[in-house]
Amino acid sequence: MRTQVVIIGGGPSGLLLSQLLHRKGIDTVVLERKTRDYVLGRIRAGILEVGFVDLMREAGVGARLDRESHIHDGTVIAYEDQEFRIDFKEMTGSHVVVYGQTEVTRDLYDAREAMDGKVVFNAEGVTIHEADGDAPYVTYEKDGSTHRIDCEFIAGCDGFHGVSRQTIPLDVRREYEKLYPFGWLGVLSETPPVHDELIYSGSERGFALCSMRNENLSRYYVQCSLSDTPEDWSDDAFWTELKRRIPSKYAEALVTGASIEKSIAPLRSFVTEPMRWGRLFLCGDAAHIVPPTGAKGLNTAASDVHYLYNGLVQHYHDGDSHGIDTYSEKALARIWKAERFSWTTTNLLHRFPDQSEFDLKMQLADVNFLRDNVNAQKVFAENYIGLPY
Ligand code: FAD
Ligand code: DHB
Numbered sequence: 403m404r405t406q407v408v409i410i411g412g413g414p415s416g417l418l419l420s421q422l423l424h425r426k427g428i429d430t431v432v433l434e435r436k437t438r439d440y441v442l443g444r445i446r447a448g449i450l451e452v453g454f455v456d457l458m459r460e461a462g463v464g465a466r467l468d469r470e471s472h473i474h475d476g477t478v479i480a481y482e483d484q485e486f487r488i489d490f491k492e493m494t495g496s497h498v499v500v501y502g503q504t505e506v507t508r509d510l511y512d513a514r515e516a517m518d519g520k521v522v523f524n525a526e527g528v529t530i531h532e533a534d535g536d537a538p539y540v541t542y543e544k545d546g547s548t549h550r551i552d553c554e555f556i557a558g559c560d561g562f563h564g565v566s567r568q569t570i571p572l573d574v575r576r577e578y579e580k581l582y583p584f585g586w587l588g589v590l591s592e593t594p595p596v597h598d599e600l601i602y603s604g605s606e607r608g609f610a611l612c613s614m615r616n617e618n619l620s621r622y623y624v625q626c627s628l629s630d631t632p633e634d635w636s637d638d639a640f641w642t643e644l645k646r647r648i649p650s651k652y653a654e655a656l657v658t659g660a661s662i663e664k665s666i667a668p669l670r671s672f673v674t675e676p677m678r679w680g681r682l683f684l685c686g687d688a689a690h691i692v693p694p695t696g697a698k699g700l701n702t703a704a705s706d707v708h709y710l711y712n713g714l715v716q717h718y719h720d721g722d723s724h725g726i727d728t729y730s731e732k733a734l735a736r737i738w739k740a741e742r743f744s745w746t747t748t749n750l751l752h753r754f755p756d757q758s759e760f761d762l763k764m765q766l767a768d769v770n771f772l773r774d775n776v777n778a779q780k781v782f783a784e785n786y787i788g789l790p791y
Pocket of ligand 1 (some may be wrong): 450
């Protein structure tokens, strides 16, 4: 088989890139290791930047998103029993959009299917060959036989544990990583959200986040130990802990119910440089990870897709390779800023095992500065709604 761009990974980055390129007449094949249901079963991001929403519209998949998503003009920051609001609209004139990653992915799969896009599920042992030459190809196993796809470019959209990044030789690749000594335990429940905006809450017992998907679907997180498993947390234990970490006004109003999903994610900051090696381009979690405080993971994946998509269109339509030649540089410039925001927001609101009394005073001073200083709120809001592409 032959195509123009092989896309490894059928998560949001791979599907969005494939959908955008297809509409510009550029042929792609997506290779996904799992099944569609498996990918849709992963409950992850919930907050989209406007830049992401615009890209979904450009990909022709904005209709349901526009109908069913919710605009958020601000967020609540709480610390112990105090709270304040950051008004995105007032600070930046913009907002964020609440629409789950599951729904984004579902819309993209439906659109790929409707356009007869080639998506191969259960593609095992995907291997990249000769990405640093002029005739790259990708092989994979399916149904007991080996398949080969010759191509012009390869987009590595295969997440943090994928093969694409590992294909770049160690003497070319530079990795930067910070591991945090805790994780997030997330619960999805068919209950009304405790508040009409998100609540990011720091407390003596650790961080908590109250988020949502719609009027009757709530998403909550609590900071937990890295050694915890979801089975260690009964629903009761989760609700009790969440209530202890949010201001009493919300704890009293919280409607609890049975969890329909419960999972733990470790927190990590990670960046690999460069994001291009020959004809291979890395996109999304394959190249970088942020801790989830700040909701930047899926949104940085989308900005990579934006740069790569425009670069490939420029290459194929205008014969100009400037966009793909500057892809890594442009994508990384934006990513490092999202890394900074996610790292500072994590430090602002989590409890670290080795925090001294002095460290805690500094954390409180940071929170109070944000509460009292309109410029600090503006900086927070600009980062949260998403820096320009
Ligand atoms: P992935 O979603 O990881 O997709 C990669 C795909 O590649 C997968 O389907 C995988 O099966 C496939 N794959 C892997 N290896 C191979 C292989 N060898 N061959 C073929 N296929 C392969 N981000 C936000 O912006 N906002 C949020 O609110 C937010 N909240 C989050 C909450 C949690 C609990 C977590 C865990 C993450 C959150 N994120 C958030 C991050 C966001 O979910 C990720 O950044 C996003 O999924 C990245 O998309 P991706 O397509 O790059 O990678
Ligand atoms: C959600 C996740 C986040 O990491 C975040 O910062 C905001 C919302 C969510 O899953 O809804």
